Amino acid sequence: MVCVGEALWDLIAPEGIPLERAKLLRRVPGGGAVNTATALARLGVPSGVCAALGDDALGRGLRDEVAAAGVDVSRLALGAARTGLMFVATERGEARFLGYRQGEPEARALAAALPARWQTRVVHFTGIAPVRGAIGAVARSAAVARREGCAVSIDVNARPRVWPRGRAAGEPGPGVRGCFRMLAEADLVKCSVGDLEVMGATARALRERLRPEATLVVTDGAQATLVLGPGGERSVAPRPVRPLDPTGAGDAFCAGMLASLVWQDRAGWGDAALMLRAVARGHDVARAWVRRKRG
Template identity: 90%
Template structure:
């Protein structure tokens, strides 16, 4: 069965996930990367993880990303498509397909990336479509690369004009954020463009770790969002903070012993979006609806971290 045949059987996407698409190369559990002899190759990246989790939940999902027009990129495209994800918005081009090496030790993940961050960001910006033709557009792991992130923010604004709900997972990578600019209080064009992207969102998810990378607090970040938007802040196994138009609430997840924590935040987003996707965009401001979505996110993330990928 070829790639084109597989795609004709996939339903039109109700949620399009925009961002990273790469290969995770995972060492056997408990073996550090320094001593690993064999690595498992698994599709990864925030957009891939979220789209795949949505497909498993029965929500038709799509992927908008950029990978290399090479064996690794085509292989990644085909494997994601085989998981039931619409890859018609995936661009094959000059950007080298990213690789992320990972080792899981005592339930903690260590990463080592081989990426072309600026090139990937610009290729992604070029891959965003003129029309989305979906219900929800979800942005994840968008790097604050000058020029590129501004184009992504404009794509988010276009999605809103089209009537789509917009969600953003901050998924901030420390090495991608210019700390010196933030410390000086003079953020560059890339950082300003990234906050413009957040300004288009109906829902923003970030972790406590993301807030540290961004050099801000939950309440300060909430103040940058649309009045009707909701900010969801996760903190591992601790309670999740929900800051929306109706005030602040917290939702505690059930305890879990993770086997593989990689991508748990992406699965959490998939659970929330699966709960919200069939609701009209205006309803996303409802506190009760959002709290139910967060609880669904916890359940999906819990199931995700308890399984082994392979």
């Protein structure tokens, strides 16, 4: 499986200390593609990352650390765009993020790094910035993956700062509209309630934009996960966990789902029972991820 999208460093303050007062920061590989691929490797699924990093000490260090976690980094491209940084602080169970990112250069560098052929079973796109032009290249790459026979999975990960609104209140911007082209290639789309708010869409409206055989999975933190597929709507409740540092839990959830689906034929991904088992495993892997980060 190849995970496409974000690769960056998470710089994490000690628990309970705000970024304003943090003297020491723990450096951890992060970004949706890296987190998902790393979690898949821990689950025994051969995984790789396709992303763009800076050709600098931070980029090379991130590449080497991801490789040491058992992830294939042959599709990681080192270039002119700076390696992204995300500062994270957790106070009273709520995570605060402060990103130092180059949105458009990162998106265009990723578009340039996409391979002509994928040669894998599943391609998972995550944290794709809806930059006009670049998002079109990603949508075409998803279509290439489908033509090769790969299953296509997408974690929307809609960040408010990089998903601009249109001029009218609540109207998606042109890059967001372009993102719907990519979603139309997916066999599985995962998003959160927060993602839907940023996109200005409802779960049912988004489901109507997908392929008839595709499944939409909508998470809502500790609340029940909604599954909308060819067989109708279902909900799956996760077991509770105290999320002192939830960073990356959504990526781990995707890894758990995909680990259950990767060896299944793409045509079978629309089976309701299979997808519900995959969502339940996603909950378990996300719970383990949070517990591991708590130490």
